[in-house]
Amino acid sequence: MRLVLYQPDIPQNTGTILRLSACLGVPIDLIGPAAFDFSDRSFRRAGLDYLDHVHISRHESFDAFDAARVSLSPTPRLVLLTTHAAESHVDFRFCESDLLLLGRESAGVPQSVHERVDARIRIPMRAGLRSLNIAVAAAMVLGEALRQTDGYPKE
Incomplete structure (x- = not known):
């Protein structure tokens, strides 16, 4: 299981996700360009000292990321978290090798990326509300995916 961040916009959110990744032992793929410098103070503050415990792979573009993904055997599924999906994350059957793709906070992912994912899932929410914090x-x-695949770290 890996988290994939597509051109992140907000350093505090990215830092928080990297802290989540460190605590749960889930690697991160960062697809650039990001809207901030990774030396940004708010990014470092959100990640605290956890950043040294995260395995991060950086990719210059979605095409570079996807080329690396499809070169793996077997090719892992790319699962997009989006408000534009019909299937709920709790109904979806995750695999240990899934790559969970999160779009930009401001715009999600472009249609060209939507067309290249293997699955789209959403979090059920009350009507009339746009989205959760990324x-x-x-x-x-990630919690549901790790629960289904028995992927939580062993204490």
């Missing part, structure tokens, strides 16, 4: 969404879906 770090909250990452934690909710």
Whole structure:
């Protein structure tokens, strides 16, 4: 299981997701360009000293990321978290090798990326509300995925 961040916008959210990744032992793929410098103070503050415990792979573009993904055998599924999905994350059957893709806070992912994912899932929410904070969404879906695959760290 890996978390994939597509061109992140907000350093505090990215730092929080990286802290989540460190605590749960889940690697991160960062697809650039990001909207901030990774030396940004708010990013470092959100990640605290956990950043040294995260395995991060950086990719210059979605095409570079996807080329690396499809070169793996077997190719892991790319699962997009989006408000534009029909299937709920609790109804979806996760695999240990899934890559959970989170879009930009401001715009999600472009249609060209939507067309290249293997699955789209959403978090059920009350009608009339747009979306959850991306770090909250990452934690909710990753938690369900790790529960289903028995992927939580062993204490």
